[in-house]
Amino acid sequence: MSFTTNESQQLSLEDSFLNLNDRTKKFVLTSWAKGFADVIFPAINEQRFSVLYSDTKASRPNNPVNAVIGSLILKELFNLTDDELLASILCDIRFQYALNTTSFKEQPFSDRTFSRFRERLYLYTVETGVDLLHEEMEAMAEVFVKYLNINPSVKRMDSIMVSSSSKKMSRLEILYSCVQNMIKTVNRTGENQLLKNMEHYLNEEDRNETIYYRKNEEISSRLQQVIADANTLIAKLDDAYFELPEYQLLRRVLLEQTETDSNGNVIPKAKKSITPSSLQNPSDPDATYRSKAGKDNKGYVGNLVETVDENGSIITAYDYAVNSHSDSSFCKETIEKLGLQETKTTLIADGAYTSTENVDLAAENNIELVTTALIGKTPDIIQASFQIDSNKREVIKCPAGNKPYKTSYYEETGLYRASLNKKSCEHCPLREQCGAKLQKKSAYVQITEKVVQRASYLQKLSSEEYRSLSKKRNGVEGLPSVLRRRYHVDNMPVRGLMRSKMWFSLKVGAINVKRVLKRVLMLLISIMKKGEILFFKKQSIFKTVMRLKVA
Incomplete structure (x- = not known):
């Protein structure tokens, strides 16, 4: 997919917005959509995201990046899901006006547009360490400060x-989940000979039986058994599965949760010895633990x-x-x-x-x-x-x-x-x-x-x-x-x-956008109350507002 800039920045003569009746136009031009189109949308630097796409012009062009970024901000602003956002863009003229897409014969979005764009951003950050969305939200903020x-x-x-x-997990749950995930991965490869005496982890009821259905005094023995199974797996699999994330998590949890005693036995560490950066849940390996203001x-x-x-x-x-x-x-x-x-x-x-x-x-x-x-x-x-x-x-x-x-x-x-x-x-x-x-x-x-x-x-x-x-x-x-x-x-x-962090960035951007739109609306209301603007045709009400603001 090649990168092209969005040329649809202004209303064209064939724009669908111009075919609306005057009453509908008035509602749009006095809503949040006008402020978004005139202040927020132009502040988005689509050129920053050109690195996400191919230089080959012969390939299919990208969706308008500034429209996609603007859509994701609106998604957070109105607390929408991806599907609700798409429906709003397709059916609500305010969304189309805000994103400058009223000139398109068909809206340039699909049900996969937003998820694919987020995936591009994520993969680029993993590869380069550069967070383009973070850079863009801070750059937009500087524009808002000046405005x-x-x-x-x-x-x-x-x-x-x-x-x-x-989910919040106990030590036993964390260790059990890592072992079970590794065993399921091995089972999918068909090398079941490596799972001798550990086939019970494949049973759907085994997790509940091991973790929840036994007496509390049996926890230490169950924990020791799971640790023994984990060490057996590590010894059997070694290099063949080393690159898999399940194997890496299993190694990590053993390093963080266990130690070797004087007799050479691998035993659970004392709780005080486990660091806050230890694995909290295999499904979110980056998450860490911290106690602040008396709350975990x-x-x-x-x-x-x-x-x-x-x-x-x-x-x-x-x-x-x-x-x-x-x-x-x-x-x-x-x-x-x-x-x-x-x-x-x-x-x-x-x-x-x-x-x-x-x-x-x-x-x-x-x-x-x-x-x-x-x-x-x-x-x-x-x-x-x-x-x-x-x-x-x-x-x-x-x-x-x-x-x-x-x-x-x-x-x-x-x-x-x-x-x-x-x-x-x-x-x-x-x-x-x-x-x-x-x-x-x-x-x-x-x-x-x-x-x-x-x-x-x-x-x-x-x-x-x-x-x-x-x-x-x-x-x-x-x-x-x-x-x-x-x-x-x-x-x-x-x-x-x-x-x-990607979602957090968009939420921060939405807070800033809402503050700007609120100020724009207050300014518009104050001007209209003074009777300084009675009607508008060709002249944008926002251009008038901005001129009066500068003056």
Whole structure:
């Protein structure tokens, strides 16, 4: 299939829309479809996706890429299935107008158009590591920021835990499923001689009998038996089945769930020894485990960065990873993605995103990282007043202004031990806060440069300016709720990191599109209320709206 650009960007003289009666035209031109056609659709860069298709012009041309991307956004916007989306495009003139397909004699979509396009995107990402859809959603967001005239100097960030659609499994279920899947694969090849004494796994009732129908005290013995079967399979199959995903999952689950004791027997690991990145379900091997805010989560995590000011907010950057990925790591990656800013930029997040390394990295890129709190042990603000000469490895002054008579520095830990006159510390009102300890003849205090930095940062957070900035972060906390309630992010009908990220990207795009369309509609209503537009024929009402907006 060859790539061709979509030439149907404007109404033609033979366009079916022009044959509609005036009443129908009016409804379309005052609906969401007009805003989508004039603002959203032109923002889609179809050339970005040319790499998905052949350069051979003699082959059949592709479906219009911008129409397909636009359709997938509308699918999320209106919470439709693929079949419902296709029916809407075929039967609803608003969808056709929004996607600029009213000039087509037949709508350029079939029941497989959308699934095939998603498959192309997935395979390209697997092959190259480049996520074209992610790039496109962020590029469109930048267009929306300019359209809404949002100042890009303030950004806020939050994360959302995304549940996998796969079933939650016990250790026994995970191991049993991996063994059973491998045995079924071997059975399909006809090499049943390799399955001696394990044929019962092919019985439909064996799973329930092994996992659910026996007493709890038998679990350990059943688990040991399944582990023994798994090891037998691995020893028998080896190279012949090595490349199969079922074999790789079986090897993985044995490495993660078992260990060898002093007698050389393979036994189950202690539960505390199993890492969060271990296999949670063979049907979704990318999903990981994480406990956050007292809740257990199995699946993935999304990170959202909003650009915000009084004109509105748009999600201009996002990321998606296994849920063992920390907020602090997301913060570092976001700062690196933003890069060096020409003007001072403020990035607001909660305490989980902060670290001295992230604050320093942000400062290097002309970004001020503002968090609502500090993670880890909170230092006393008074410790920010310690003066340290990092070149001489010496504490110059304590918070009370006293100069230590001796400083020892420990390279391995970065710890300074400052010895002070006992009399100056004994009655000092700051002694309890700075952490000075009294001895028989002297006093000493232990401090690190990192503690001084954290205390200085905490001092900034307590200022009125920083408190007002941290209040702006509250708005981004509504995004996880919107993604769950309106866009059903926890019930995506796909599994795997890359496939679920594709759906997540479209949901993020739909949120941005809805915000733009809402602003466009509000602007249109305000203009019509003023009586500045009474009718429209050739002149697009949206061109008028945009001109008035710029003016």
